[in-house]
Amino acid sequence: MEECKRNLVDEEAKASLDIWRYVFGFADIAAAKCAIDLKIPEAIENHPSSQPMTLAELSSTVSASPSHLRRIMRFLVHQGIFKEVPIKDGLTTGYTNTPLSRRMMITKRDGKSLAPFVLFETSHEMLAPWLRLSSVVSSPVNGSHPPPFDAVHNKDVWALAEDNPCFSEMINEAMACDTRRVVPRVARACHDLFDGVATVVDVGGGNGEAVGILVKEFPWIKGFNFDLPHVIDVAQVLDGVENVGGDMFDSIPKRLRCGAVSSVRYYQFTNNRAQANNVRR
Ligand SMILES: C[S@@+](CC[C@H](N)C(=O)[O-])C[C@H]1O[C@@H](n2cnc3c(N)ncnc32)[C@H](O)[C@@H]1O
CATH class of the missing domain: 1.10.10.10 (Winged helix-like DNA-binding domain superfamily/Winged helix DNA-binding domain)
Structure with missing residues (x-):
């Protein structure tokens, strides 16, 4: 007691x-x-x-x-x-x-700094939906309710990025800094995987960081960086990488379909797994 x-x-x-x-x-x-x-x-x-x-x-x-x-x-x-x-x-x-x-140096591109990711996640565009979680959780069972991001901004994250170049840049930089952390390790650990691969297509490749790293590590590979037109308009111009704009849910150009597809992290953002799976197929 x-x-x-x-x-x-x-x-x-x-x-x-x-x-x-x-x-x-x-x-x-x-x-x-x-x-x-x-x-x-x-x-x-x-x-x-x-x-x-x-x-x-x-x-x-x-x-x-x-x-x-x-x-x-x-x-x-x-x-x-x-x-x-x-x-x-x-x-x-x-x-x-x-x-x-x-790791909070915004000017460092060393594969360790995640400063751009901190700035992205602490932007008011990204924080506002978190503060609306209760309204989504309390929506009627089976009732259709937009995800918190869409409810707050009246559009999904990619549509907002298209309208707002600063936000778009924040996304691209956030993704790229994590890519610099992860992709070199993947490349080193899976060296054999890329033997004999002639083409890699990064669907939803952002500013081209991932495919750029792969092409540098495996110079025999031709890289394609495929993303929405507003992202491709400001993507990096990299040796061995061709930037191609388009909407993967409409179509992916035929000449890109022969490549090994890398679609890093799309699941992290999309609410529609069926849609994402369709692209993978
Ligand atoms: C989570 S980011 C991943 C970026 C990059 N692959 C990386 O890992 O660093 C998802 C990317 O998918 C792109 N995206 C979203 N919807 C798309 C669509 N319908 N067609 C093509 N790209 C799309 C976004 O613009 C964004 O660059």
Whole structure:
């Protein structure tokens, strides 16, 4: 009985703390986004002296108010994103990067940084639907109800991207940074798979990052990057890769149909598995 009472008291005490995670939980991603937007990891990385960067140096480099920045940095240090360490004179402290903050460098295209993905997922276009989850969950059983994204924006993610080039660029950059992380590993691990493959068609290939990496690794392959026209209009121009615009649900040009098809991550976004499966066939 005593132990039962103690457990209840412990649970009560824990809950009185945990509830604050839900009150201020958004601050984690807001502060990380702030660091990425201000390019704080880059400022620290490029600091000319080998010393940690002081608040005064950092605020002048990123043009931020020192008092605001101090509070943001205190939070980010607490989160383990940056480190605050004593400086040689022992009187002041300065900031250094960590492996985590280096993954928040928006200017790095090194296969580690996921900064563009953070910016995409924290965009108001992407966050708004999450805040409408309850309206979808409470829709009548079997009642047709658009997915939260479509309900908030009155169109699906690709149609919104077509109307909004900044959002479209955010998607393409987010996908590309993850592609740089994953595809080189796939290529290394599955080297034999590409022996004798003459053509690869990336259906829904975004800005062409994935097929670009494959063609570089396997130079005998001819790559096609197939995506919606508004994506292809701004896709990278890469050696060995031909960009082709179109809608995969209408048709995929005949000359592309002979290639090995790679459609990375379409499932992540589409609500219509039957549609996606049709394309795969
Ligand atoms: C999740 S992204 C994947 C991008 C890329 N394959 C990658 O993994 O980095 C899905 C891609 O499918 C494209 N897409 C969506 N609907 C499409 C359609 N009907 N026809 C062609 N491409 C489409 C989008 O524009 C987007 O670039």
